[in-house]
Amino acid sequence: MPENVKLIKIFLASPGDVKTERNYVKAVVKAINSTVAPNQNIRLEVICSENAYPGFGKDGQRIINEQIGKMDEYDLFILIMKNRFGSPTKRCASGTSEEFQRAKKAHQETGKPNIWFYSGSMKKDVKKKEEKEQQAKVKGFISRFINNRYGLFKTYTTTSDFKEQLHNQLIQWLLNYYGKQKLDGAVPLQKLRLLHPRRKNL
Template identity: 45%
Template sequence: MSQLELVKIFLASPSDVRMERDYVEKVVEEINRTTALSKGVRLEVVRSEKNAYPSFGQGGQAALNSQISNNVLLMEDYELFVGIMWNRLGTPTPRAESGTVEEYERAIAAFESNGKPDIWFYFREAAAQLNSESELEQRLKVLAFKKEVQGRALTHDYEKPSDFRERFSQGLSLWLSRWEKTEDNQKKTNLNPFQSNTQRIINDRVKDFVGREFVFEAIDNFFSTQPKGYLTIEADPGVGKSAILAKYVQQNYCLAHFNQNRGS
């Protein structure tokens, strides 16, 4: 039997989404028994609250960061970063508004430098009782953070933990279906070959990343400020890139050229 390739997933979240955390591990266990085997890989989840050991002399998040670097993996060696939030942003650290935010920022920095990990962020949108000023403040911070994340990473909303489990399972299965096992233990650089070939160009050329709800505004802003150039819209297959552009063209009565790459 050939050796399974280990694929690391980093999970970051505050304390009010404990059920979702557990669902991540359960989904990974299920996929390890099915799809992952056919791909020759084994998924492993690293959870900050479970995979760190007690340490003296450092702030909690700094100790975690050090342990990730020295005893597990560098952030860029993870293939996928999964963040989850509801009403709590989390406890501040000396370097960020919370430990989860700091982990997210480290993942962004790793992706911009090395093209990995892929970054997903899930936000629970169900109503909750906020009985104090501090709870309301936490909720407002989450909303502000969500707006920032939507411009830089793939985000998903869900209503309840069971919805999260279903969406995460579907997303992870699709993500893994695109996996190509590396040969001779060479480290894979990216799951998406189109992204791998173009990411350097995109990083050099594109300065602003926006969520889908802001695409039209971004296109208008580009055309109003740039005399010439290219506007790149990059997203996973099936999310509606062509439909978005077709609707924009229809509303603005302009000519468009579609260059479709089946791998994008």
């Protein structure tokens, strides 16, 4: 009988000013996949806008949305914001905000994905008008998140602090919800190899 592995899909959303944090998300997932995950018969996969391929005839965010697919197909939605909110789309105040709205709607309708929001410490005494406007939009988003009681969010002061928080919280979440005793819908390891033929270490 083939070993069963549950694939945990994570969507990563953020504006463009948190590249270090985004890389840390991928690094943490890679580390967990080589340590904790195998013992629990799970495997994590991070999907983000960088995975999108070129398209034509529609605005960029709509093309990304179509390639992302339905948000309820993801188990976890990680949102990171610090100093920038992003550029507006035809449907929302920014691409990141649009991805959040899609995830929120899916969660309200289906219970998936679980949504984690991390807010980093902002730069102080910014002088450029555009930077001030971006920070104001982030603050407005945080205020709406709190006032609408969307849930609990985490703050961090440094990128290392973010990495440590994410690592510990992700392991705790995985063990609580995706331990060996909760493997409904697990994907046979042989099939997972077929889905990702280049990943010989599965």
